[in-house]
Amino acid sequence: MIDKKMADCRTAVADVHDGATIMLGGFGNAGMPAQLIEALREQGTRDLTIISNGAGTGPFALGALFGDGRVRKLIASFPAPSSAQFRERFLKGEVELELVPQGSLVERIRCGGAGLGGFYTPVGVGTELAAGKELRTIDKRDYLFELPLRADVAFIKGHLGDRLGNLMYRGTMRNFNMVMATAADTVIAEVDQLVEVGGIPPEQVHTPGIFVDRLVQVERHPKLLAVPKEGGGA
């Protein structure tokens, strides 16, 4: 019987090695696999290359990995101005940054997961982010060539999951989680709730289990449940 469930986050991330390239799902706090990231931090893994939309949302999870000096390189679209921990390391020259327009970041990951060798995009043409990239004119429009991205490991977060690895998200949790689930050698998901097989209706399986290697049921990280100020600015 297939059973991808793991006892806890510590066990799930135990074989992630120093020097690994890791994709982290989430946009802001929604869909952030914060408990897996905290478990990685606790085991002391270092010299990491992180692929993520941002650089963390505070002094926990990804922000704390920067604070602890565990990250060598960040590939991201929007590291500023959200993370003081990233900022400090970056300004000291201790973290390399590869800045990628958000849509190109998504598509590079998609190519990595879909067996494609890259793509041409009009985004970035004529800007400083075009530096070093092949320029090609197709049907009178200019495009840049972008390479695929893959990772050793992806950490993602779902709302519901079953032992087969099928996942369902809620709200805006899907963001990068769905595409990152396709583009890493080992995909580890944390979920709010494990359900029996069939507990997620087939029409609502957003990430099919074929993409997921391990999953863990977790409590929401307390930083993701902060009571908002009036109207909920975050």
Added chain:
Amino acid sequence: MSLTREGIAWRIARDLPEGAYVNLGVGIPVLVANFLVRDREVFLHSENGILGVGPRPTAAEVDFDLISAGKGFCTLAPGAALFDQQISFTMMRGGHLTHAVLGAIEVAENGDFANWRVPGEAVPGVGGAMDLAVGAKRVFVAMTHVTNKGAPKIVRTCSAPLTARACVKRIYTDLAVIDVSAQGLVLREYAAGLDLEAVRAKTGVPLALAPDCRAMDVPDTAADGTRLRQP
């Protein structure tokens, strides 16, 4: 006299037609959501995966899994759809959004613009700015006409790092509504009570006058009492 930030947003909302699918950038653009014309169905897109962003929630309505691109909590409008990043950026880059309303540091007379990197900011972040600028059918810029120091933000060529080339269709400021055309910039409207020469003096490049160039029809206050024009 000149418009408030809310006044600029109110004016832009008048130009979003029924059936528009719109992404609103940070700054003045997000204020457009507060002034959408009643009885027109306009859908707001958020690049993290929403088509049909609703108003901000009350404290009791907050859902921790529901945020918009500014990372703040949001609600969903009736008929909203939720999706992942691939679909969201297919909408953006693939020309499916009818409008993007974006802030700017500078706009050039050929429609080049700069909005993603403030000169001197050591930590850059681009997000979806370039994707929106390249992909939306109509790119509107919303900004103050001049910098805090009084320098024109509408210029011959941008000195700040470009977001995208030749993509801006219309510029809305506290002083004017200006179209970007193949023949150069065309002044369509100016804030009521302003001298046209004063607008030209605050614009870094020549402005042609539209045949029907007129004073902006913006009231002193919005229906909810928000000030739209400087007293």
